[in-house]
Amino acid sequence: MEYAIEVKGLRKTYVSGWFRKRRKEALRGVDLTVPRGALWGLLGPNGAGKTTLLSVISNLLIPEAGEVRVLGIDLRTNGRELCTRINLSSGHANFLWSLNVRENLEYYGMLYGLVGKARQVKVDGLLDLFDLREAAKTRFDELSTGTKQKLSLAKALINDPELLLLDEPTVGLDPDVARRIREFIIRLHRERGTTILVTTHNMREAETLCEEVAFIKDGTIRACGRPEQLKRDLRLADTILITFHGTLPAPSLEGMEGVYGLQADNSSCRILVDDHRERLPQILDLFSNQKIAIHDLRIQESDLEDVFIAFAR
């Protein structure tokens, strides 16, 4: 498999102070591989090392140990080659305050060496893509938070990057704008095949966006995989709550594959299962065979947030 990002044994310690040195280990031997064309999530609590890892991958931070290859380029020797092929967008977007939306895009277009007409076409295309036409002549310091974020994403596409790094792209946005940004990220990934690595605190967002996620805590990757796989690995349960009339076949239920636990009284039971979609039909069959009448049925689904909490503990 071809990888967009290959990180091995990555270590980064921040040292501050000129006389009395203070050290903070941000990354403690990170190993991570992200396939080309993937949409990956990097999750973790505050201070876990997400932004540090993203900054190393984007060559804005030099680690003291470890190997980092991005799009096949070894950052220790050829970091500058990478600049033209990646880009970064951060939450809490910041750009030159006196430049308007179009001018900011023009400026970054020039920095990436886009010349004359090609730059105009690119900037116009991005203004259309992000619905920024109306705000094109508005200065950055007069933009709403949502529009600033759209500009940040537009800027990140100015060089058609093969790898796009998104650091909390929807932080601080209202739900409607956040949804539209998420939809755009998915579309970008589908239509252009861009490899995207996104950090987020928002577990629902990670579940919506990402094919696979990596959990980072205290500077190490604790787990990687598809969200449903991680739930299974952690034995995180979905809960099926049933109110019934009859005699519950408790031993049969407990012996059923994928059932983690059962709590029951005379008229209700709480069944913990690995995946309710897979187990519910068998449970309903069992109730039906035993001629037990179901009065009420509720499902509490475990989500990535439970996985996050399990790892963050």
Added chain:
Amino acid sequence: MRTSSSPLLVELTKTKAFIYKNWIMTKRNVFTLFEILFWPLVGFLSVGLLTEFAALPREMRAFILVGIVSMSAVQVCQLDVSYVLLYDVWSKALKHGFIAPVGIRHLLLGSSVVGAARGGIVFFLLMVASYRLFQFDFTVPGAGALTLFILGLFLCATTVGALVCILVLTFGNRAEVAAWSLVSLMLLVCGIYYPVSILPNWGTALAALIPLTYFLEYFRHFYGFSPIFSHVLLKGYALVFIYLVLEVYLMRAALNRAKRTGLLLKLSE
């Protein structure tokens, strides 16, 4: 970015990016207009009127006016070179600039073009004011000498601005104060208001390390002041080019250090 444009055109476009940024920031911020029109004029008039009050001989007045006009132009020009980094620091957008495929050369060249334009406006305005108000003519040495002198001033300013950028990339935003103080320090030793010959030996030795000293001596010799150093124009240009090359390397080193310490990210937060 896959681009089919010629490498030279791409180089020019990247340099133009910094001209574009500094120019728009200059146009839209009142403090930059004050830097061109208000402070230089106030300083020039104060010093000029002081020379009237002190009833200084004509050649002494010439000495001082050359000093104040040159310093004002250098100050404005070097600010633009400093601003190329400081604008990004103040807007917390530094990382977006340094993730792009641009070099130190684009940054210094682009910003010094705008600096020279702004410094040129200041020099021209004060040159006219000198003639009108104090009957001092800057064109006496001729167009060639004046051009060499002004070019020397702007190159000096670029070295000062580059030094500010290096300090900011090394020490963070607390070093931005250097943008306003370095030129004032030069005022002490370069012979802006008095000849460097009156300085103690260590002061003269220090002045000999600063290119501005030589350019001032060069221009003033047309008004009857004998230089205390030899080959002033040659030494001035040689020093300024050595410093520029050195500063490009130092700035690269400072940028790498900022990437190692995390300062680059801190300046973007």
